[in-house]
Amino acid sequence: MNSIAIRMPAGSVALPDNDQWTSRFQIRSESSNRIYVVAKNKKSGKFGCSCPAYCSRRYCKHLLDGCNLDPSEIHGNPAIADNRVKVKRIG
Numbered sequence: 761m762n763s764i765a766i767r768m769p770a771g772s773v774a775l776p777d778n779d780q781w782t783s784r785f786q787i788r789s790e791s792s793n794r795i796y797v798v799a800k801n802k803k804s805g806k807f808g809c810s811c812p813a814y815c816s817r818r819y820c821k822h823l824l825d826g827c828n829l830d831p832s833e834i835h836g837n838p839a840i841a842d843n844r845v846k847v848k849r850i851g
Contacts, residue, residue: 767828768827769827772787772788773786775797781799782799783800784798784799784800785797796809796822798822798827804835807827808835818834819831
């Protein structure tokens with residue numbers, strides 16, 4: 761399995777691994793005081809987030825823009841299977 765490089769945004773706090781996820785860290789919401797967890801799934805080797813957008817649609821701005829991941833590097837992203845999600849990448 762290929763290793764995915766992720767950018768941990770400034771101000772993020774590293775967290776310990778758990779049974780399902782590794783490379784865990786906290787990321788602060790840009791629009792509220794909420795804090796979400798970004799981590800790499802041990803089985804798929806792809807990243808996920810605890811924010812509502814990721815939980816409902818399997819992609820979010822925290823992973824795409826904040827961590828600079830490609831949609832193919834996101835755990836369970838439906839865009840991989842049917843190309844429904846069109847994401848505008850910055851930079």
